[in-house]
Amino acid sequence: MTIKPIRLRSRVVAFVILALVGAAMPFAASAQSASVPDTKTWDGLKGDVFGQKPIGDAGGIITIDAPKRAEDAAIVPIDLHFKTDAATGRIKAVTLIVDENPSPVAAVFQFGKDAGVTHLATRLRVNAYSYVRAIAETEDGKLHMTQTFVKASGGCSAPAMKNQDESLASLGKMKLRVFTAKTPGNEPMTRATEMQLMIRHPNNSGLQMDQVTRYYIPAHFIQGLTVSQGDRLIMSMEGGISISEDPNFRFEFDAKPGEDVKVEAADTEGKKFQDEWPLESSSL
Amino acid sequence: MSEPTRRSVLKTGVFFACCGISHVRLARAQSSPVEALPVKEITGGVFAFAGRPEMMAANNEGEICNVSFIIGDEAVAVIDSGGSVAEGRQLVAAIRARTDKPIRYLINTHMHPDHIFGNAAFGETGAIVVGHHNLPRALTARGDYYLQSYRDAMGSELMADIRIIPPTKLITGEEQLDLGNRKLTLKAWKTAHTDNDLTIFDEQSGTFFTGDLCFIEHLPTMDGSLLGWIAQLEELKGIKATFAVPGHGPVPSAWPQALGQEQRYFDALARDIRKAIADGVPMAEAVKTAAESERNNWRLFDEYNVRNATAAFAELEWE
Ligand SMILES: [Zn+2]
Ligand SMILES: [Zn+2]
Numbered sequence: 001m002t003i004k005p006i007r008l009r010s011r012v013v014a015f016v017i018l019a020l021v022g023a024a025m026p027f028a029a030s031a032q033s034a035s036v037p038d039t040k041t042w043d044g045l046k047g048d049v050f051g052q053k054p055i056g057d058a059g060g061i062i063t064i065d066a067p068k069r070a071e072d073a074a075i076v077p078i079d080l081h082f083k084t085d086a087a088t089g090r091i092k093a094v095t096l097i098v099d100e101n102p103s104p105v106a107a108v109f110q111f112g113k114d115a116g117v118t119h120l121a122t123r124l125r126v127n128a129y130s131y132v133r134a135i136a137e138t139e140d141g142k143l144h145m146t147q148t149f150v151k152a153s154g155g156c157s158a159p160a161m162k163n164q165d166e167s168l169a170s171l172g173k174m175k176l177r178v179f180t181a182k183t184p185g186n187e188p189m190t191r192a193t194e195m196q197l198m199i200r201h202p203n204n205s206g207l208q209m210d211q212v213t214r215y216y217i218p219a220h221f222i223q224g225l226t227v228s229q230g231d232r233l234i235m236s237m238e239g240g241i242s243i244s245e246d247p248n249f250r251f252e253f254d255a256k257p258g259e260d261v262k263v264e265a266a267d268t269e270g271k272k273f274q275d276e277w278p279l280e281s282s283s284l
Numbered sequence: 285m286s287e288p289t290r291r292s293v294l295k296t297g298v299f300f301a302c303c304g305i306s307h308v309r310l311a312r313a314q315s316s317p318v319e320a321l322p323v324k325e326i327t328g329g330v331f332a333f334a335g336r337p338e339m340m341a342a343n344n345e346g347e348i349c350n351v352s353f354i355i356g357d358e359a360v361a362v363i364d365s366g367g368s369v370a371e372g373r374q375l376v377a378a379i380r381a382r383t384d385k386p387i388r389y390l391i392n393t394h395m396h397p398d399h400i401f402g403n404a405a406f407g408e409t410g411a412i413v414v415g416h417h418n419l420p421r422a423l424t425a426r427g428d429y430y431l432q433s434y435r436d437a438m439g440s441e442l443m444a445d446i447r448i449i450p451p452t453k454l455i456t457g458e459e460q461l462d463l464g465n466r467k468l469t470l471k472a473w474k475t476a477h478t479d480n481d482l483t484i485f486d487e488q489s490g491t492f493f494t495g496d497l498c499f500i501e502h503l504p505t506m507d508g509s510l511l512g513w514i515a516q517l518e519e520l521k522g523i524k525a526t527f528a529v530p531g532h533g534p535v536p537s538a539w540p541q542a543l544g545q546e547q548r549y550f551d552a553l554a555r556d557i558r559k560a561i562a563d564g565v566p567m568a569e570a571v572k573t574a575a576e577s578e579r580n581n582w583r584l585f586d587e588y589n590v591r592n593a594t595a596a597f598a599e600l601e602w603e
Contacts, residue, residue: 250566
């Protein structure tokens with residue numbers, strides 16, 4: 001599994017300029033004041049993302065948990081659980097969407113055939129009062145959607161970087177944690193192993209003006225990521241700017257003792273990052 | 285390589301439009317005299333107004349942080365403009381009730397709306413806006429979001445005049461400003477409360493204006509780096525001041541005792557979050573109980589603690 005080729009930076013710039021001129025970004029204003037969640041944004045969005053394909057109710061195949069209020073708009077924890085059966089087959093892909101963000105598609109995850117991923121948690125920027133939804137595609141080709149409504153906290157909790165210099169200084173640094181079955185709060189695991197992958201990256205949203213040149217700095221974010229063990233794909237992600245600074249993924253999968261876990265990532269500036277960790281059988 | 289799809293464009297949308305271009309409205313004609321902000325003279329030539337430990341709202345006109353001004357032989361320096369243009373105008377009126385000397389500097393201690401939303405009130409005074417070298421960048425990233433996100437709480441009337449006005453005189457390291465036989469030492473700190481914290485020390489009176497590096501009563505808010513803040517507490521304590529004007533809390537406050545409350549909170553927060561991380565507790569769970577022992581020591585604990593814990597968790601995970 002290789003990482004998708006880097007999209008041309010000029011396209012990003014072009015889009016940024018387009019957005020500025022158009023000034024028609026779906027911004028917080030309308031959604032912010034609405035107290036009753038309506039799905040107008042999604043109704044207009046789903047065709048762009050999924051075409052004419054029917055989207056059914058998740059019915060427990062995929063569930064989503066998020067705080068009702070985004071206390072820190074820059075870091076909103078999202079938790080996904082998957083539960084499939086023989087009829088639908090496994091989940092091939094999950095698309096994570098924040099309706100009211102200027103970049104609604106936060107990420108598209110693909111899962112390896114025998115990866116056995118049952119749980120995935122990450123963190124998002126939530127720009128406004130918004131539905132956060134997850135759409136799973138099962139092996140039978142059907143789409144299953146679940147959603148939750150998140151209220152942006154408003155006020156000075158902006159979905160922006162807190163420590164920009166630090167973020168850039170350690171760009172691309174990765175950390176992998178393996179949670180053992182003995183960890184309190186976790187159910188005892190058999191083959192499934194829980195891991196957490198962290199990548200230092202500003203995952204910059206763009207449109208910040210360079211104060212010296214007066215030009216807009218293009219968005220700079222992780223756009224491709226793969227996690228594999230041995231030759232086996234665990235999962236890959238195609239990401240956008242709605243993933244929080246220092247992207248963070250905690251997931252459970254069927255681990256094979258003794259095989260290394262390998263992570264490759266690429267960002268919009270063409271930088272590639274990779275790291276590898278041995279997975280001791282003792283940690284399973 | 286595939287062509288960018290509509291989907292890929294949806295992922296590269298833009299979070300913030302640039303600040304200051306939207307909703308600019310001419311200031312209202314100031315026919316009616318503006319009431320002066322009830323400042324008190326805490327020592328010779330140093331005046332301060334203590335904000336209320338509340339959330340910014342229409343009924344408090346955003347007057348929640350401490351704002352100050354210092355009068356030298358030749359000129360005046362203002363420290364923070366308040367949380368609305370209405371407050372800023374009252375601050376100007378308070379200055380004009382005491383001196384005719386020009387307002388040479390408007391110093392912004394950092395990016396937060398309660399400290400900068402009043403900047404537009406100083407447009408006609410000719411004051412030079414002064415800030416940390418990171419402040420323009422921070423305002424570019426957040427300005428429009430601030431203008432949007434406070435609309436509900438503050439109401440459109442108060443928001444109408446507010447503009448994001450970044451500093452033009454930028455401070456790196458330490459620099460002095462002279463008000464005429466009165467030297468102010470400005471210091472740009474490393475990331476702590478935010479990545480653009482600036483303090484002001486008035487040598488003549490020994491008054492130390494901490495901005496939001498010091499919170500008393502009002503729960504501190506984390507918008508920079510908990511570790512950075514903790515790491516700089518000793519250096520802060522080393523400032524040889526007679527007393528302090530904190531960003532939030534009683535004016536004046538004893539120095540360096542003023543830092544005691546927040547230090548205790550930081551320790552509790554860091555301890556609880558570190559334990560949760562070590563135990564493998566997920567972020568969403570950990571933030572619900574972190575620093576709970578501090579609840580009764582603060583105002584606005586429910587409004588800010590989970591947010592602080594979330595930011596602290598994301599930071600301390602990298603230790
Ligand atoms: Zn403040
Ligand atoms: Zn502040």
